[in-house]
Structures are given as C-alpha cells and as structure tokens.
Amino acid sequence: MLFVRGPVTTNVRPFSHRHAPSPNRFVAFADLTEAELNALGHLGADVVTYSRDKVIRHEGDQPDVFMLHSGWVVSSGSFDDGSRQVVKVHLPGDLMGAPSMGYTAAADTLTALTDVTISRIVPEAIARLFREFPRLAMIMFLLAQEERIILMERLMSVGRRRGAQRLSAFLLHIYDRLCLLDPDWPLSFELPLTLDQIADVLGLHAVHVSRTFSRLEQQGLIHREHKRIDLLNLDELRKQAGFPQRRLLRNAAWLPQPI
Amino acid sequence: MLFVRGPVTTNVRPFSHRHAPSPNRFVAFADLTEAELNALGHLGADVVTYSRDKVIRHEGDQPDVFMLHSGWVVSSGSFDDGSRQVVKVHLPGDLMGAPSMGYTAAADTLTALTDVTISRIVPEAIARLFREFPRLAMIMFLLAQEERIILMERLMSVGRRRGAQRLSAFLLHIYDRLCLLDPDWPLSFELPLTLDQIADVLGLHAVHVSRTFSRLEQQGLIHREHKRIDLLNLDELRKQAGFPQRRLLRNAAWLPQPI
DNA sequence: CGCTGTCTTGAATGAATTCAACCCATGTGG
C-alpha cells in the first residue's frame, strides 16, 4: 500500500502534438484548426517517465497540472485511518490535477498504475490559451463539466448501487473510454488494477470485489483471464450499471469562433 | 416523492447584478473589474420563480443552464428502481446545470428545496464571456474545477466513511458554504431538507439518517430543533468528516489580465 | 526455489436496510 515517491527518468525529448494523445478529448467537442492543434501541442513541457506504483504527486503538494501521454494513472484521496478512495482513473490524453488548480495545495494523489509518460503544464500556459484561443478555453470548460458528470455518475453508483452494479458500471466506463481512444476497440481490455485498487474505486473491499467478479463471471456477463476482461454481454452489463450512454454536442453552434 | 412540474410565476423583472448573488463565487478567485461585474450581471435572462418541491428541469430535458438567485435547489440523478442520489445542493449564486452543457440531454434533475428564483443563461452568453473576458472564462473554469473537488470529497465520503462521518461532512460543507455567502454566519442554520432528501445526499436511508442524527446530538456534536441545526463542536465534527479546509488561490499571478 | 504480492474461499461479525408500528405537527374541511 506504500508507494515509492519521485520521478524516475527525465527524457528531455520535446513534447510533440503529432504523436501525443493530448487533443483526443478536445476533438470530441469540435474539429480543431491547425492553430488550435498547434497551441495544444505546445501546452506541456518536457516529458517525464514514472514507473508502475510510483506517486507522481501527493495530496498536499503544490497543485501542478499534468498531461498524461501514455499509461494509466489513478487520482485518489485518503483518510487518516488509511482508507483510500480512487476518484478518477486517468487514461492517455487526460489532463491530470486540474481540479486542484484553484487551490493552494493539491487535493488528490496521482499514482502511476502502469509505467507512464507525462508532461507538466504550467498554469500560465493554460491562461495564455484562455486569452488567445477562446474556443479551446470553452472546450476546456466543457471537458471540466464532462468530468463533473463522470464524478456524478460515480457518486450515484457508489451511493445507491450494490457491488455488482458498481463493478459493471466501472468496467463499462473504462470500456467506453477506451473506445473513445480507438473506435475499433474490441470487447476486451487489460485492467492494470489490483483488486485492492478496484475496491478503492468502487468503495468496497478487495474480498468483496473478488466475490463480485466471480458472480459476474458466473452469470456469463464477463470473462476474466489474468488482468484481461472480456465483456460478454454488453446490454445486460449496461442494464446493471443503470446509466444511459450520453451523447456529446459536437461543433455546437454557440461555441466561440475558432482562431 | 413525486414532484409537480413546471414554472409557477414569471416575473419579467430584469436580472440586476447589483442585488444578485451571481458574482459571489467569482470574487473568491479575484477582485473583478467594473466591466467584468457588469458582464456577469448581464448573463442571465428573466427571473423565474419556482415554489418548493417543483422540478425546475428533469434529467433528459434540454441541457439548460441557470443561475440560482435565492433559495436552495438539489441536483440529483435517479435509477430505474426509483432510488435517487443527490449530487449537489445548490445555494444562491450557484450556476446550475452546467455539467450537462456539453451533452445533448441533461444528466441531472433540478428540484427546488425552497421557493426559489432563478434565471436561465443561454450558452451563447457564456461563449461571449469566453471571447470577451478571458479572466472570467478562466475563473469559470476554476469554478468548475472547484465543483470537481467538492464531488471528489462527496465520493470519498460516500465511498469510504460511515453514516455519522458522512453526515458530519455534509453539515460542515453546508455550513462552510453559508459562511462564504456571509462571513458573519453563526454556528447554526436552517436545513430545508427532509430526512429522505438528506438520505439521498448521503447515500443512506431515511431511518438510518434519523438514528445517526440522534447519535450526533447525543454525543453533543450538534443540536436540532425542527429544521434548525446548531453546530456545537466544530473541531470534533471536522475530525469526524476527515477533510482539511482548503484554501483558494486569490488573484493568482497567472490569471489572464482583466479587461 | 522460495519469497511475496495477489487472489480466492469460508465463517463470523457488523453496519445499514427493510418492514412495521407509532408519534407528532401541520393543515384542511366539516
């Protein structure tokens, strides 16, 4: 449960938006201009590498913001008694740490689930984006609102659903996000979380997650092999989860004119 | 549990920022210029009144955005089995409905807890703000991030804390927000929620909230009289809740220059 | 090859729920 702290490698290779996943969340809201894509590409500083289980930044630290390049990261909060709650699983292309931007100290801890590459983003860079690219600013605002919806669903799930339903919702959420990264994503994925970590996502305990997984598998809803999850019955899983699939507004007429 | 739907009165009195609480969340982040205050004052359209228990907008409806003028509102999501989870208690000055802005349909239901006055805000008005007032845009972004932190804390509370601790955290959260509205707020407030509604906030059931309230009272942490709550031991309540008091960055150096 | 972290399964415990009865304040209509 204790994670070693600090960066591991520091490649000074410059951040290139061409291969970077950074705009993948943005383009869900609008077709970006070259200038906008370029501006997004220059947001981050040098790319840094962290290995699995390393803490990228701890709650209470300076509230830095990062772009996640590759790998998975969890954002979690903890209590004095040692219990933790994962509040967000970050996938490549995610802005991380933004919720704490307006505070004097970070509220959440960012921990690498896999080997990851990230780049730090200074707030001045975001502020410059807000001055020069009003449409990108608006999209960043919408992305923050989207994250609120995700948190609202998580809260609903943890507050009002049983273990099996929470687990279904979580697996589907991850699956849907992977599909967003790659439209051809199959009904299967590697979930690089231990049962303990999944329990911290769902507000349950590892033993119960284990039993719940077994039950889902036994019901024929999923299949497990090592860390790989196959979704065998998407419809039933969605029914269990209890959430509709939401559609984003793309290129809304009211968005500011692009630069 | 069923709420009558629709607006009640429609005063066509124009929205005036002078008496409106609308900037109270904004000024927590920066001292605003006259031009900015004026722009915020012109955000909303006509003021509309809803009476207690009326549904302002239902999940699935068009994703409108509102400014809450006076009164309390809850934002909640519901499941097919009828269970509900309150995801946000809105106080005067809150922007409501923004999380659904980027979607084709509203994700949450807004229900008046008291008689309320609200004004609708068209997305074009927000987009115009983003074009013309980059600093206000940045602050709206930070406000959305602040809401994420609040949701993260709620998720941590519901996911990892027992009933008593959740209730303490909730009462403190409301108290802290009232203090933000009025720095001289006493250690006491009217909570216009039924036990059922509080249960929907905490992810518990009304009977258990009743028992938990009694226990907190018996422990001398609070005193109840009708809907009024007195906080008798703030320190112990905060210890129970398990969250630090977070400090906002005011007039951060990196904010865009004001217009 | 054996350590360690992770996962599984069983049994006992506990927190919260469910069901139910009752109380109380409020408000309404006869």
Place this chain on the structure above:
DNA sequence: CCACATGGGTTGAATTCATTCAAGACAGCG
C-alpha cells in the same frame, strides 16, 4: 373549533449486504 388526513420523524426487530478475520492457492520474480 374540532376531527381527521397527511407527511415527516422516531423507534424496534429481523434481515441483508458487505466487512473482517483467517487460511490456503496461485503466479510472478528475484
């Protein structure tokens, strides 16, 4: 002004879901 209906709150007892404790299995890695 009283009778009565209603919604909200309280309390008790039984049940259920999840936790805790514990032991064992398994895989991966040095």
